[in-house]
Amino acid sequence: MTGDTEQGAPAIRPQASTVAGEVPLCVDLDGTLARTDLLHEAAVRYIKQSPFALFHLLIWLLHGKAYLKQRLAERVVLRGDLLPYRADLVEFLRDERARGREIHLVTASPQAWADMVAAHLGLFDGATGSGTENYKGRRKASLLVERHGEGGYDYIGDHAADFPIWLTARTAHFAGRRGRIHSARVKGATVGQHFDVGERSRLRGLVKAARPHQWSKNLLLFVSITAAHQLFDFAALGRVVLAFVSFSLMASATYMINDMLDLDTDRAHPRKSRRPFASGAVGIADGIVAIALLSGIAIGIAVVLGAPFVVSLGVYVATTLAYSFRLKRAALVDVITLAGLYTLRIVAGTIAAAIPISSWLLAFAMFCFITLAIAKRCAELTGTQVSLDNKIAGRGYYGADIEVLAGMGSASTFCASLVLCIYTTQPYVATRYASPEILWLLCPILIYLLSRILILARRGHMDDDPIVFCVKDKITLKLVGISALVLVAAAYIHLPLKLIADV
Template sequence: MDARVDDTAIALAVDLDGTLISGDLLWECVFRLVRANPLFALMLPVWLLGGKARFKHEVFSRVSVDPASLGYRPEVLRFLEAEKERGRVLILATASAQDHAGRIAAHLGLFDRVIGSTPDTNLKSAAKRARLVADYGDAGFDYVGNSRDDVAVFEAARRSYVVAPDREARAWSDAHGGAILVDHGQTSLTDVVRMLRVHQWAKNVLIAVPAVLAHTVFEPVTLVHLIGAFFAFSFLASAVYVFNDLFDLSMDRRHPTKCKRPLAAGRIDPATGIKIAFGLMAFSVLITMTLPPLFGIVLALYFVATTAYSLKVKRWLLLDVLTLAGLYTVRIIAGMAAVGAEPSYWLLAFSIFFFLSLALVKRYVELDLAKISERQRLSGRGYRPEDKEVIAQAGMASGFSAIVVLALYLDSPAVYQLYDHPWMIWPICPLVLYLIMRIWILAKRREFNDDPVVFIATDWRSQLMIVFGAALMFAAGAVDFHALGL
């Protein structure tokens, strides 16, 4: 007899987190709560001490979630729609708050019943199993789940369907013949690298700039400190990227390109992302302990500033780009702290203007590519399409200001002390001008849509200008023109 003949008489219970949606509603609400008011981060441990049920109630009661913004798995939705058409009773059974689950069910229009957590009960694992068995009997329901918390429910269900399983759920499915509806495989190293945005580590080469300009970069102690500082900064920056993606999950899912990020696409679950982020932060702290104390202070300030940027500042008009320019400059200050170099106010002034120009070009491109009306704000930003020309003018003016600062520096006493032939490094001015003008022209042509700093670090023409500039600086200090008969 076909086992599916009586399926319509068997209720089908479906898990929410990681199953119906690719993310985790609790974690999404936690990050939305902290983004709305960072002081709530101090309350999270207090609520957790009261138990998981109270923790969920406190978080869910303070956050409103738009059901349309969640990352639903299309394969699961198609499966449920087909089962609904066959006449089956569908139950949304989740450890998330029942009222939130009710709004999700109403939005989808698929479920006949919703059961979820309450202030007194955390409907997870054994508790969910007991509730379903009490209502439908042992083996009186089918179940769709994804994680080790669902294994207890799998064992009480008549038939189990597994979605994007973790290790324990996959092992149970292999041993008991559970049907796998969606299988993206285990989290790959490629997904982790993309989540951490390792390509953005190129920005942290700025740490070496003070040592390069002071001609101490190849000293053994300096080199070791620079390598340590680079990785300490890179690990911390990647951790911040993870938290930033968690804060922006709903916006990223609606973005044409950011929706492909591993967290937004559901390739990596939030809990795994958080574990990796805290691991990277721990490694960053360990490395920092081997470096001068001043570097640790600068790194801590960077963390505070970049966290504030992720939470609030990036949504504020103009302050966001000024903060971005400051964060790039902090990398240079960190390089000074790591090697004990004297502060160069010429370098810091050049850095602020140069990176402000690049931050503005990034905003210009985002506005230019956004498909929004003239009076509508860019999602998650403080800009509107009519701001484009002002941004372009300010960006190019800032770039030219950086050239002026550079030209004044090249005629300063510091340069005459460092270089035997300072006139040889004057061509650096048009080289930097070329970098700035080219990136703005490409932006105007809509031929540029990358992070500008990463673009400069990976574009062969920009690399050629950088190599040529480095060669000029070397020659200005190392070539003996008298020996060459010049």
């Protein structure tokens, strides 16, 4: 395959012989052959290299879209083997190719990306991409008419920008749900096949990308007000509810950012490849709009709760973004960061409720969350089945590290239990509980609960975030219920004998 001429016009590829009576089949790439826009993916990857790269993109865009694409093509490497192709369309192209039909990839993406996709699929007689001209809409239509004549080719597209091309084609084929809508508006062209019309709506994809099931982690904001026995202070409870909404919406925005930054890693993962951005069910442009909306509402609620809570939300966002950009690839640092993010939720709930924070609670929570963060990494190492001397994609761990991590998780579990034991002996605990000795029953429950999570992660039986898993796991919920009964008993049942002597 040859590239563009020096003047920026695409080189004319020699046409292969085609089936008698058939015209060449021309296929669009962005949104059609692949359920994604390569320009948007490249921009996100470039920003991932450095957040300040955003200013480069703005400057390049001032020189025109074609210039922006060329600069990104020079700096960003895309992988053709990981793009989310439309399976039925690829199969159709294979069948047409087997029949001897001439097939061309014609895209507004840069020539380098067009060649990359063509080389990976091996289905095209030629690939044409943008050079100094952005071959989209009327420009692409003029190019195809110049090459094949009006009505001398069939075209497969998905976007309203493809209207001029469909109108000059012999047969107009369509891809995706938007293609179904556009096909009803095309006049004067023969309507052909529709590909991948069963793809989910963007709204459903955005809801899935927001991961509302992960909001259960933000129930940690209620820990402080519960531990302080102030759940019936409805003013404070109302503020914590608002804090929960703010954190949940902001968490959804950060999940979307994280998924956009992890496209290649997710696509290489057997389960994460089904995520909306990785699979192409949701476009990056739609995701950016959703991120702006969710974060805007979250910040507005935070402002109502006051400056200290705004600071806590800001620390959460900054830490989460640092984790997404860099820290998640640093072994052990990622575990400590995750545990810190969990603990920060407890701190934020304390700030929202305007109650003093307990150092005992923070120490207990940090050790518990380190165990859960380690379980998350063990689950990923087990799920990807990497060999002992290979590194998990996008992480800083090798397969051999899983045993060390499991040992650290067990140690952290017993540290959390030790903190709980020492807490029950503190003098001021006796002012809150009628029989603080009963709280000792929580220690074996805690050890069993956290150790079981580590074992399940090691076995590969945990395919979700550990806290989300706990919220949905029946055994965990039963143990939490028993723990609640223990707390109530310690608060209201007075034992006639003092079981533990003061030292």
